[in-house]
Amino acid sequence: MKSNQNVFLLLMMQQLFLLLRIGKTIEVRVTEPKAYSCQISKIAIANVELEITQEDEKSLIHAIRQWCIEVKTTTKEDGTSHCSDGNEIKLDALVPHQSWILVAVILLVDNGSWHASLEEGIIFETAHPDSLLCVNYGSPFPLSESILKALNKNELRVNWPKPGSFVIPAPTVAVSLSFVYPNKTISTLSGTICVKIFPLIPDEARTCICLDIIESEFFEFFLPTTKIQYRRQLALVFEYWTHNQKFATIPIEIWIDPQYKPFPPSSWSSASPLxxxxxxxxxxxxxxxxxxxxxxxxxxxxxxxxxxxxxxxxxxxxxxxxxxxxxxxxxxxxxxxxxxxxxxxxxxxxxxxxxxxxxxxxxxxxxxxxxxxxxxxxxxxxxxxxxxxxxxxxxxxxxxxxxxxxxxxxxxxxxxxxxxxxxxxxxxxxxxxxxxxxxxxxxxxxxxxxxxxxxxxxxxxxxxxxxxxxxxxxxxxxxxxxxxxxxxYHQSIPSCLRSRPLPELLIASTGGVGTTMLLTHYYQVVGILTNDAMDNDKLKHSVVPPELDSIQCALYIFGDPQDVYKSLERRGFLEDTIKKIAKENATTDDPLALKSHFQNWQQLPTKYPIMFLKYNSLWEKQTEINEYLQTCFDRTLYIPPLPKRRERKSAHTPLPKNLYHEYAKTVQNLPDLWIRQPSSSLSSVL
Structure with a gap:
């Protein structure tokens, strides 16, 4: 990573020169891809927004002739770049798989000199095309809207199943495909369809199933149930061969449960819900x-x-x-x-x-x-x-x-x-x-x-x-x-069909304690329906235990408050976290309101058990976590080990003097793990 650090240092020197030269404040936000994320190998979508915060921004905009995104990899010194006169750039770039990418934003002012913006760049990782997995950050799913839009230019479209939407509780998967012509008309398919099945689990090989169809848009294929014995997430790519030409869909992720054994339907009455x-x-x-x-x-x-x-x-x-x-x-x-x-x-x-x-x-x-x-x-x-x-x-x-x-x-x-x-x-x-x-x-x-x-x-x-x-x-x-x-009208889901099922396992925290890693692991690898890792459902940092009938059990992750503060600050999440969880409970010595968040989860009544876990003991307590989860669900779970623990990059980040000094001692003396049973209001252990 030394070469990346040198690039960042150069960018920061150029930023200072730019501010001195034009004397204005410029903000550049890289909105896509997310930092330290996994992305599709063959394509990098870079969305950047430029914002000028001074009153005379029009004159500065005229001074900027162009601005560009440069994509560099750790395996190549040179990079590809794309320039735009507008305020947003969408870049399709071929990049080596499983490599780290630096997206740097640079401006071209009226004197023809190149200068870096205030953004020091974004680093992310790309997935291997044979596994659709990254070394450090799992899989690239769910694909973002901008990536889906950029990739979905193929003639072959998947009408359903929708990516990540529902569990398929059967040994066969039903699929609807359409062939889309340039004039937007669609037709049925006649030819050979091959389905590439990616397990999205390290060291497990993909499989391929082929079948012939005639004048149809539907087909079913059997899952390799001898290999897939638990509910889990898969990625599928469909290839269509016709007239010696091959067309392929974008990869989609689905949930499957081939061993699902529903209870026999009961007799119904006026009390039946459905x-x-x-x-x-x-x-x-x-x-x-x-x-x-x-x-x-x-x-x-x-x-x-x-x-x-x-x-x-x-x-x-x-x-x-x-x-x-x-x-x-x-x-x-x-x-x-x-x-x-x-x-x-x-x-x-x-x-x-x-x-x-x-x-x-x-x-x-x-x-x-x-x-x-x-x-x-x-x-x-x-x-x-x-x-x-x-x-x-x-x-x-x-x-x-x-x-x-x-x-x-x-x-x-x-x-x-x-x-x-x-x-x-x-x-x-x-x-x-x-x-x-x-x-x-x-x-x-x-x-x-x-x-x-x-x-x-x-x-x-x-x-x-x-x-x-x-x-x-x-x-x-x-x-x-x-x-x-x-x-x-496949693109519009009726209101009674949720885009994502409600969670059966809730994982929550104040942030800065590996919550995203846990959500990704248990959702994508283990096959448990969790709350959203990107917090689109607003449950990840909920100030109180949410009341959802779907939740069977919960994990609450906490850690050293000083480490939490430094982690959030280093990643630029401090302000957002304060807005989400602090609110009126923030104090001078607890600006994140960590104490009240923790106490709410201990004291407020719930209908489900909550396991409290100290971040530093996550990897040592995997056996206890697995046993807890097995008792929560009426099915056998396959739970591989957590991803390898990484060193905290915020360990050397400075902290305001004495902030959370006393509270850190209190948290240090708490047990590494305990379970709070449902429907009880417990006194605080703080």
Whole structure:
């Protein structure tokens, strides 16, 4: 690292010269990549913002002809650079894998001289392409938005599974891919698909599975379950071979749990929190064994009506007749929420239902359409006027005057609360069922039945109390609805489908004690659902133990307060930490309010146990930590050792005189580890 230190020294001398030369204050922030992070090997995205803090900033901006980012590696003296006249630079740079990178920002003023900015540079590491792992900082996942945007220029796109979103609790992974042409049109695939599976665990080799598909956008592949026996995170890269050309997707990370054994679905009652109501024709129902929700199947095949427990008397109106039959049958005994479904595992309009159901136990809303596609009226203009037909009078007798347009995601699969259903009288659903079972419609006439099904498809959300345009994100399609045929809307996740499951393990601290390392390890390597390592969920430094039903247990990490202060100051996090955790509890001798943070976690009641761990003993107490975690979860965990301990770079950072002197002695005398049991308020050990 000596060469990097020399570069930094040169940059700082140039910075001083620049300030003396132009006499103004300049701030440059490198917003991407994050310092001391792991990044994709083949590409480095450098986002930099330039800010001039003086009143006459316009004159200084004119004096700066250009400014550049220079990327250097520890394995090469020379580097690549990219210049811009704007206030942000996005740089795509090829860099050697598993090397340290220095991103330096330099300015070109009007006299043609190069001068460094006030930013001394950012160092990060790149991953090996065969493992997608870095030596020191784990994996590059989750990829940042800017990196995803820069990488996602390929013709081959992954519609789902979404990166890092859900656990796939099955031995097979269902995938949707699209081929995107330069004019933005998409097509199905015909050719060979190969899936590269990266374990994201050191010293474990990747595997590859290939299969042929014909005119399809979906496929399933079996996980190598002999090697993958625990819930864990994997990275996938899909390669598509067609006409002697190869196309590849960006790498995506997914959670898998191939040994997941759900409890057999219980019988349901009005007290059940969620019931699946399935309209079944000839779909494969094997996927039901990979989920734990109770379900009720309404059979539509004529040959099974007499022997099925539940059925519709006629196969008309597509899924609408089955949904309405259930509501009429159980109007006074409805469970709390129902998820009305077709019976397929996935379709063009729906992501893998197995993964969606895994997370729907997290408080689904009162109404939510789970589909991922939108139909316009370009090729089917009658859709827009279905409810303006002879049925309008009885509809308005219950619903009031109908709006000019009703719009929701397509294909009639949704969660709804029983209160929303019962907001309409039983007579409304009885009348609707009579229309859905119209005896004048031939059961074999697919088009007539399709039209009658569409009639209800555009009404469901409005029947259940949603606005005419179901969600604000659909407003963009309204002006051109007559020019739209089908829109794949995979990029927008419905409100009932979380982008990340709620944590089952909470890891918290004041910062400066390895919390990010622990979160990354237990989430990416061990396969435990934790709070977010980047603190996007605001749980990492929570001042009080959060009240979340999903949390099974917690780790609270604390350390020498002087080391904490110096670590935060060295990394530039001091001001942010004060804003997050100190607030009104800060004092002169405790500017970070470390004492009150620690006491809150000891004293306030919780529903889950908390293990308190001293940072300096983390590596020595791994056996005790592992035993604690095994007792928290009803599954076997594979827990490899923590990453190798690194020397604290802040050890020689100066500290304000006597700051935390007495409190450091108190913390030093605390035990290295203890467990606080749930639902108790304990007195402070300080």
């Amino acid at each position: 019931l699946l109501v399935l309209c079944h024709w000839r779909e494969n129902l094997d996927w039901l064994q990979y989920q734990s929700q109770p379900y009720l199947i309404y059979e539509k095949r004529p040959e099974l009506r007499d022997i099925a427990n539940h059925s519709t008397p006629r196969n008309t109106a597509n899924e609408a007749s089955a949904y309405l039959q259930f509501i009429v049958d159980y109007f006074y005994d409805l469970p709390e929420r129902m998820l009305f479904l077709h019976s397929h595992r996935y379709a063009y309009h729906q992501q893998d239902i197995v993964t969606l159901l895994y997370d729907l136990k997290n408080a689904p809303p009162e109404y939510c359409n789970i589909n991922s596609a939108i139909w316009g009226t370009l090729e089917d203009p009658d859709r827009l006027f279905l409810y303006n037909s002879s049925h309008r009078s009885w509809l308005e007798s219950y619903l009031g005057p109908l709006p000019s347009l009703l719009l929701d995601r397509c294909c009639a699969q949704f969660i709804v609360h029983r209160d929303r259903i019962r907001a309409r009288p039983l007579s409304f659903y009885q009348d609707a069922l009579r229309i859905a079972l119209d005896p004048s419609i031939d059961e074999e006439n697919k088009e007539d039945n399709r039209q009658l099904g569409l009639f209800f498809e555009w009404l469901w959300h409005y029947i259940f109390g949603e606005p005419p345009i179901a969600t604000p994100d659909l407003e963009q399609f309204v002006p051109n609805i007559t020019q739209i045929n089908l829109v794949y």
